[in-house]
Amino acid sequence: MGPVVRPRHKIQHSLLYFYAMKYVLTLVLIGFLAACNSSVNKSEPTTAAAKADSSVNHSFINVSDYIGGQVTLIVDTFRYPLTKTITINGKATLSAATDEEFRAMAAQFRNPNISDSALKKFYKETSIADQSNATVTFEYVCTDPSLPVQKIDVYIKADPVDADK
Numbered sequence: 001m002g003p004v005v006r007p008r009h010k011i012q013h014s015l016l017y018f019y020a021m022k023y024v025l026t027l028v029l030i031g032f033l034a035a036c037n038s039s040v041n042k043s044e045p046t047t048a049a050a051k052a053d054s055s056v057n058h059s060f061i062n063v064s065d066y067i068g069g070q071v072t073l074i075v076d077t078f079r080y081p082l083t084k085t086i087t088i089n090g091k092a093t094l095s096a097a098t099d100e101e102f103r104a105m106a107a108q109f110r111n112p113n114i115s116d117s118a119l120k121k122f123y124k125e126t127s128i129a130d131q132s133n134a135t136v137t138f139e140y141v142c143t144d145p146s147l148p149v150q151k152i153d154v155y156i157k158a159d160p161v162d163a164d165k
Contacts, residue, residue: 060125061138061154064113071106075099112149114140122147134158 074080082097084105097105114123122144128137138154 060115060120060140062113062115063152063154064110064115067106067110071103075102114149114152
């Protein structure tokens with residue numbers, strides 16, 4: 001019989017993760033707002049080619065860097081205990097995960113980087129701000145069905161209490 005997992009540890013782990021994510025998401029939102037306030041040429045492109053070129057110059061949220069920052073935060077900064085769950089034929093097995101395993105799993109979500117100019121032209125960004133719960137959702141949808149990443153949703157929740165700290 002395997003080791004007994006105590007729920008208290010999971011709750012503590014979840015609470016620590018929640019508090020850490022709150023601060024990280026606040027920083028991401030502040031960075032996004034700072035990027036929105038930067039000077040941008042406000043003239044409208046007149047041709048379809050000019051519109052396509054202007055969409056390539058638009059800044060996407062760098063999802064790859066964000067995931068890398070979260071991995072660093074979880075593994076190096078807070079030193080959270082890592083677990084992994086493997087499910088085979090409906091049977092789940094919980095075990096400890098090493099830092100290297102966690103980095104390898106996260107690396108799968110870092111490539112390809114749609115913020116690169118070679119790929120950016122194939123993605124359309126849509127943003128939705130919901131003031132009722134202080135969230136912003138960025139949706140990146142691919143226009144080329146042959147590319148491996150077809151859609152990315154980035155969900156950011158602001159923390160108005162800690163935003164000025």
